[in-house]
Structures are given as C-alpha cells and as structure tokens.
Amino acid sequence: MKHYIAKLCFALLAIMISLPASADDLLYQATVVDANDEPLMGATVKVPDTQNVTVTDLDGKFSIKVPQGKSVEISYIGFKTVTVTDFSQKTIVLDEDTQNLDEVVVVGYGTQKKAHLTGAISTVNMDDVQDLANGNLASSLSGLVNGLGVSGGEGRPGEAARLSIRGSDRLASIGVAAQEPLFVIDGFIYPNDVRIGQGQQNSGSVAFNNLDPSEIESISVLKDAAAAVYGARAANGVILVTTKRGKIGEPVISYSGSFGFTDEVSRPKMLNAYNYGRIYNIVKASDPLSTTLDRQKDLLQADELNAMRSLNYDLLDKYWETGFTQKHSVGVNGATEKVNYFANISYFDQEGNLGKLEYDRWNYRAGVDVTLKKWFKASLQVSGDYSKKETPNVKVGGTDTEKDYRLLLTHPRYIPESVNGLPIAAYGPTNSKVNGDQEYSFYTLQNSGDFKRDNTSNLNINTALEYDFGWSKILNGLKLRFSYAKSINNSKNNQYGSQYKIYYMSERAGSGSHLYTPIPGQEDAFNALLTPENFLLGNNGAPIYNGSGSSYVSRDMSRADNYQMNLTASYNRQFGEHSVGALFSIEKSEFESEYLFGTVSDPLSFGGLQSNSVGANSSNSAQFFRSEAGTLSYIGRVNYAYADKYLFEFLLRSDASTKFAPKNYWGTFPSVSLGWVMSQEDWFRKYVNWIDYLKLRGSLGITGRDNTEYWQWIQTYGADKDKGPVFGIGSNQFSGSHLALNKNNQAINPDAHWDKSYKSNFGIDFNVLHNRLSFNIDGYYNWDRDMLLSYTASVPGTVGSSSAKTNFGKMD
Known part of the structure; x- marks a missing residue:
C-alpha cells in the first residue's frame, strides 16, 4: 500500500508543477538509475529556460513535455547533472559526483586530495561565515569545527576571541604558556609566544582575528599528528588560512555590505x-x-x-544603549594565462552599549601571480590592517x-x-x-x-618564486619554490584616569x-x-577619592618583527593506480619583540596629557622589555596512495631554536598515519550498497612546545640601584648599587628542552544517502611529557632567586 501511495504522491507532484504544452511538444518518458542500476526517487527533471519541471517517482520514472529544439536536464544531490538531447534513451544513468573527494585541502606546505587525507583535518565552509557581522574571525567559527573551542570575543567591541583545539586551554591550569593553536596565514608562521598590545596578546591570534572573511579562500584545522609538520610549536594544533586569488576571466568588481544592531539578549533580573x-x-x-x-x-x-x-534607580537601564554595526568590502579580481590578481579593502565599525565603547578596523590585501616563463612563476602579496578601539577606563x-x-x-x-x-x-x-x-x-x-584607546597596525609582505619541471618526462611533477615573508606588528595603548571626588x-x-x-x-x-x-x-x-587618589597618564607600545624563508621541493605524480607525493623544505625564521610601558601621575589637563605636563612631585615609572630568537627547520613528508584505497603518510620535522642552550637546540618530531577506503573494495560495493563512502584512518606522532622565556638558560646581569647582596631573608635591605640576577629573577636551567606531546588518533569517515549525509567520528588520546613548568613549592629567601622552569610535568 505504501508503495502505491508514494507513486501517487510523485505523480500528483509532477502534474502540479507541469504546465500545459503546445501541440509541437514531445512527451518524453524515461527511468533514472544510479551506477548499480538502482532507481533514483526524487531526481529533478527540467527543461532549461522553461517552467517545465517534474520529479522521478518511487521507481525512478518520469514524464515531461519537451518543446521542439529543447533538451532535458536531470539532477540529483550527490550525482553529476546529465543533459539529454537523444530522447530515444529510456534509461538515464547518473554517476556519483566525487567532487568532494577530489577537493583539494590545505595541509601545511602544500595541498592534498581530501580522499587521501589520513589525519584529523577539518575545513571551514567560508559561505557559513561570509555574512556574519562579527568584529573578529574567531567568533565566527563557533560551532563550525568539531574539536575547536571558541571563548570570549562577544563582550565588547574589538574584543578578540580565543581558540583552543581539543581542550588545549586546560593546560593553563598547570602553568603551561601559549595554549592557543599555531596560526599559519598564507604559509607564514606567527610565533605563538610573541606578544603584542596592551595585555600582550598572541601575535598570531591578533592577525587571525583581524582578517576579513571576504579575503579568505579556505581555513584548515590540524588537530592530531598531522600538525607534526609544524613540529616544535604544534602541540596545541594548527590553524591554516589561505587567502583568495584571482579567477580566470575578465576583471570582476564586487561589493558586499551589512548593517546591524547590537543589543543584549537578556539581562539578569534584580531585586527591586x-x-x-x-x-x-x-x-x-x-x-x-x-x-x-x-x-x-x-x-x-x-x-x-x-x-x-x-x-527604582536602575542605572544599567539608564545608560544601556543599542549599538550600531556596519561592514563593507570592495574587491577586484581576475586572471589571464599570464597574470592572476586580487585586491580587496574592507571596513568594519561597531559601537558599544555602555558609554565610550567603539571599535573600527580597516583591512587591505593585494596580490599578483605572474608567469614569467612557461615554467617559471613569481608572486607578491601585501596585506595588513589598522584598528582603533576605545573603551571605558x-x-x-x-x-x-x-x-x-x-x-x-x-x-x-x-x-x-x-x-x-x-x-x-x-x-x-x-x-x-x-x-x-x-x-x-x-x-x-x-x-x-577618562579614556583608554588602543591602536594596532599589522603589515605583511609575502613573495615567492616557483619553478616547475613539467617540461621533463622524468622530472614531471617536481617543483622548486623559494618564499620570503615579513610581518611587522605595532600596538599603542593610551590611558588617562582622572582624580575624582565622591561623597x-x-x-x-x-x-x-x-x-x-x-x-x-x-x-x-x-x-x-x-x-x-x-x-x-x-x-x-x-571627600573620598577614587582608588589611587591621583590622576594619571600611561602609555604602552609594542612592536614585533618576524621574517621567514623557505626553500621547498615538492613532488606529486600519478603512476597508474599509484599516487606518490613527497616534500622537503628548509625553513629559517627570526623574530624579535619590544615592549615599552610608562606612567606618570598628576598631569596638567591643559598640557596635552603628556609626560612632561606634570609637576615636580609627580611619581613616574617605566619598563622596557626586548626578546629575540631564531629557528632553523628541516621538514620532510612522503605520501602514497594505491587505487585510492590504501593510504600512507610519513612526516618528519627537525627544529632548532636559540631559546634553548646549544646542546638542546634540536628537537625531532615524527608522525605516521594510515588510511583504508573500505568502500573502494569490490566486495564492499557488492554487499554494502547503502554506504556510499567509508574510510578508516589512524595516526601517531610527536609534536612539541617551546614555551620558555628567551635566554633563560644563560646567566645575564643588570644594574639594580641601591640593592646590594644581603645575607638572610628579606627584600628591604640595601647596601649600594650592584649587578642583579637575570631579568626574570629566576635561576638558570641550561638543560631545559622542548615539551613533547604524543598524539594518537583513530577516525572513521562515511557518507550515506547518495553522499547527502556525511559523518566524521574521531577518537584521540594525547599524553604530554617533559612539560616545562615552574616548581610551585616555595624557595627559601637565602637562595636568592625563584626556581627555574624544569622539564618535569606530564598530563594525559
């Protein structure tokens, strides 16, 4: 009975959406099936450029009127669309659309076919975030990636959200620094321990949050041992961002804009x-x-x-206001056989809801790829952003x-x-x-x-030269690439707090x-x-005064300079059913950061709120910090796939960092992963035809952390006025100027080395309902060893310093 009811429903639907035909129309009747000769119910059948449309019934059959000279188009989710012009065909076979499996995914230092992935790698559909009116990119990713945690970012305009992969933020509870992922934008690695701005934010997090979605082509999240390709800094996972390039065709100018309002969703109900x-x-x-x-x-x-x-003195209701937000983006892109170009500029503005709260940001990005010779290419990209934020002090x-x-x-x-x-x-x-x-x-x-104003600016320059050996039968598939990237991050924060009376x-x-x-x-x-x-x-x-009893002016400024050079050889080739890929890269990077802070009290209000507009009795203080380090790395990766069924990948990265003593410069981080596409087996296709795609995969590897203070392994000295060596316990004894311990006032540890994070993962990917429904299931187990931590036990004052960080921590 159900069978006949379903047939009747589809017949009625076909009648309702079909229009009367003329005498010259052809009545075309046929059956739609898949590659296994199974009928496809609900396939859409239409005549292009007309309103003639119908759907297949329970047995895959349809009937449609076709005007003279027209064709019939048949489409179904998960299958390739077929156009029929020969109406003598009574059976139309639709092939599965493997575009998703052939999709290329960014995996670090290159790309791979999605079907060949063996690690826990997720991608973000940029259509899901393109129109969101968020002031930072991380907030837009909330709920879109399994295993990616998003916290904060929605409280105030310009507030940056924090990301964590698979609970890495829990490491903060035991004193592990840099719990955020490693951010890699267009191949450039932002050091996850370089801090900029008031509050010293992660420079990679700042660069990522300031990106405009209209600039981005793809985002990949490496969650397991696949991150080992980034070695010593990848223990907390990696987020890869690739920005847009031009597409073949005439120049296309695009604009997108949005306007909105920000308000509270709810408010705690208070007692009257x-x-x-x-x-x-x-x-x-x-x-x-x-x-x-x-x-x-x-x-x-x-x-x-x-x-x-x-x-009823409800002060929050009195001062709360609805905020206004807007976002605009203008871009141009295009490409010929010789030149590929893309340019974009965007503006974002958001008002707050309480008092002096406002944030606005400009983004710009321009890039060009040029084919100098048939096998020789060059590229240049300049990008950056400038933002201004004002918050209550x-x-x-x-x-x-x-x-x-x-x-x-x-x-x-x-x-x-x-x-x-x-x-x-x-x-x-x-x-x-x-x-x-x-x-x-x-x-x-x-x-x-009173005010608190933050200004940040980021400038990035990426250049590359690439040579393709496609002209050689033997070396076809081999490419050599040299890239250089430079990043400059600046931040300035001004504060003014006035003395006020309250009664x-x-x-x-x-x-x-x-x-x-x-x-x-x-x-x-x-x-x-x-x-x-x-x-x-x-x-x-x-009268009662505010906390300090005096007004003040403070300013802090920071700058981070980083550069990265890569010389990379990559090889990808298909030999029958054998797919082979290999990569080798030498990477060198250096980074330095500087931070300056100063404050003065009792400034003259008519003196421009500068440090020289204070009286003789003003108190003042200043701090200045600088840090620098460099890395050298060797990266290798081998991929192999047979008949798109049996998959293998091996990674090895060796990193050296000047943050550690010379004897501990180097750390080695290997990874191996396997995959089996079970649905490609003949016996599977024969007996399990309700599953369209099934892949089992597993990985095991080591990643690291280098979250230690710079040069903590060597003793340094500095002048410390009026504090000499005093025997006994106490910090209030003085005996003249002397040379003090290192800047962190900690003992040195020349044996400090990398943290080690062992990662294992087992995953299952499968699709059903003709690839319309997909599942990804992952189970993982991480065990961290040799974690560089400080001793929490108190150290006697007679030692003269706090304990050095030591590789003794572990967590599963």
Missing part, C-alpha cells in the same frame, strides 16, 4: 528596592542570639521600607573590563547616583565602606575625560537614617541635611 530591603533585614536579623544588633540603625525601618516601594575594581556592567547591574535600587548634583558612594544601610566598588560613579568617569551623607532620611531621598512629607527636614558641613563629611572630614 523594596524586596532588597526585606531580604536585607532577614539576613541581618537571622541570628536570634546576636547581642550586638541595633534594630533601629542596623535594620531598615517600616517607614523606610514603605518609601522604598516607589524607588574603569579604575575602581582594577582592570576587569566587565566591571562597569556588573556595578551598574548590582547597584541597589534605592540608592541614587547623585544627591544635590554630587556623586554619592553606595555605602548602603551601614553607611560605611566595604570595598572600592561602592565608590564607583559611572557618570563621573564618563564625563571627566557620602553623614545623616540620611528615615527613622533609621538609611535613605538618600526624602520620605514623603519630610522633604524640608531632608533638605536641611544637605548642608556642606554634613554632606561633605568623609574620612577625617575629607
């Missing part, structure tokens, strides 16, 4: 003033045996509670960027922001200070000139003297309390 007072009383009087409770002064009285029913409560939101949210609803035009401390029923949060005044800080009332309204506003009918008595003598009383009769 009256219920707050009731619960305060319950908690305060919860101990029936208390002998110190003053029921008039310590508890809110009945007249006060009654007055609090009409009080919340001094009360430290550097917590969300502090202002929480203080406005939790502000007791019966306490006004100001009385008689003067800002009030939220001291509550006790009228005494518990912590500095009570002295926060959003209005005062927003209107006193409390020594006498307040109500029978218990708890209210800041008059009780109805007692306005005159309340106004009498607002005399300068009573109102301005603070600690020792003086």
